[in-house]
Amino acid sequence: MLGIETNEESFVDKIIALLCIIKIGSGGLMGKVSYSLDDFETVIGLSYESIVLATKANSDYKSSANLKNAKEIIKYGSSGTRGLPHLSQATFFRKAGIEATRYLITGGEHL
Amino acid sequence: MLRQHVDVVTAHPGKLIPYIKSGELLLLNIFSSERFDLISDVPTFKEQGYDLDFSVWKFILVPKGVDPEIVKILYDKFYALMQDLEFTEFTKNNNLKMNPISDEEVRENLINQIRAIGEIIDVLGLTTNN
Numbered sequence A: 001m002l003g004i005e006t007n008e009e010s011f012v013d014k015i016i017a018l019l020c021i022i023k024i025g026s027g028g029l030m031g032k033v034s035y036s037l038d039d040f041e042t043v044i045g046l047s048y049e050s051i052v053l054a055t056k057a058n059s060d061y062k063s064s065a066n067l068k069n070a071k072e073i074i075k076y077g078s079s080g081t082r083g084l085p086h087l088s089q090a091t092f093f094r095k096a097g098i099e100a101t102r103y104l105i106t107g108g109e110h111l
Numbered sequence B: 001m002l003r004q005h006v007d008v009v010t011a012h013p014g015k016l017i018p019y020i021k022s023g024e025l026l027l028l029n030i031f032s033s034e035r036f037d038l039i040s041d042v043p044t045f046k047e048q049g050y051d052l053d054f055s056v057w058k059f060i061l062v063p064k065g066v067d068p069e070i071v072k073i074l075y076d077k078f079y080a081l082m083q084d085l086e087f088t089e090f091t092k093n094n095n096l097k098m099n100p101i102s103d104e105e106v107r108e109n110l111i112n113q114i115r116a117i118g119e120i121i122d123v124l125g126l127t128t129n130n
Helices: A009-018 A064-068 A083-095 B011-019 B069-081 B083-092 B102-123
Strands: A042-052 A052-056 A075-077 A101-104 B008-011 B025-030 B055-065 B096-098
Touching: A042 B011, A042 B069, A042 B102, A052 A083, A052 B011, A052 B102, A064 A083, A064 B025, A083 A101, A083 B008, A083 B102, A101 B055, B008 B011, B011 B025, B055 B069, B055 B102
Parallel strands: A075 A101, A075 B008
Antiparallel strands: A042 B055, A042 B096, A052 B008, A052 B025
8 A cells, every 4th residue: 555656667666675664662762773763864754553551341440540449469461661562551550659560471462 | 361361451452442342351541642533432541630642653764865855755655645545544444543744743753752752761660671
């Protein structure tokens, strides 16, 4: 779907070779990659997507207020500390003063 | 989570919606600053009084030094693409919001995101060894 239209084949090759869609995330901030924003020219924004906090339908926690009043330590799933799923949850629990512990989920499958 | 190992998880709504429809999962709050159409009944954390704003942004970058003329062509092509009905339907059906902001706005947003995430990493005490 993401195509570049032109009649010049060599120009197409050049465009495709130069084009890159990257994610500058927390990995870069933790020294995992050797590039920075200064290594790139920005072109255009495409989209953004939400992330949500979910629980089991039969959970006792039907809202974030319920989580705040939990009598037990909340266990939250995270496949790694560098991703938004971990950062978002850890930040929420910290701001809400909720005692929570991370449960490592391997393979990137959260469900 | 479906195996009862954890109480909560964070994920993209598109991945969770089948489980919401089947009655297995419940969405508590959305981390973005505003609600999304496909899950418009799910309140944001901001609405609950938490200053949180986490979203997954997608944008186009090219290596430094690319001819500005090529950058302009890319901008025009992608902008035109985002007006395409097929593309708008795709984004809508996948819980994405289009965001055709300019190169300067992308850079400003990235700088802000990098700064904000960096502060969070410091506050949480995370390192590459975590």
